[in-house]
Amino acid sequence: MLKNYVEVAVAEVFDDVLAEIRKRKPDLCGCERCREDVMAIALNRLPPKYIATDKGEIFTSVDFSRVGGKAEIIANLIPAFELVDKRPRHVR
16 A cells, blocks of 8 residues: 555644644634645645555654654645635635
8 A cells, every 4th residue: 555654744743733823823724624725735845755555554653754854844734724724615
């Protein structure tokens, strides 16, 4: 089974970044559609890192050195949150 390791890394830090942004902007939407939009935008800006895994393998922790670093992921998530917040694909 092929898996984009960057997707796993983005998912791992997503909630922490959302919590930090909500300290400044408590009304930031966290619905499933907005979450997926933010992740999609960030993932489209990050280079993919595919790995082959055994079917059903679960990642217990992410080695951020494999994906360019946690800071790079956060640096791509923050503008994605801002973009989705300005133009959500649903009525608030």
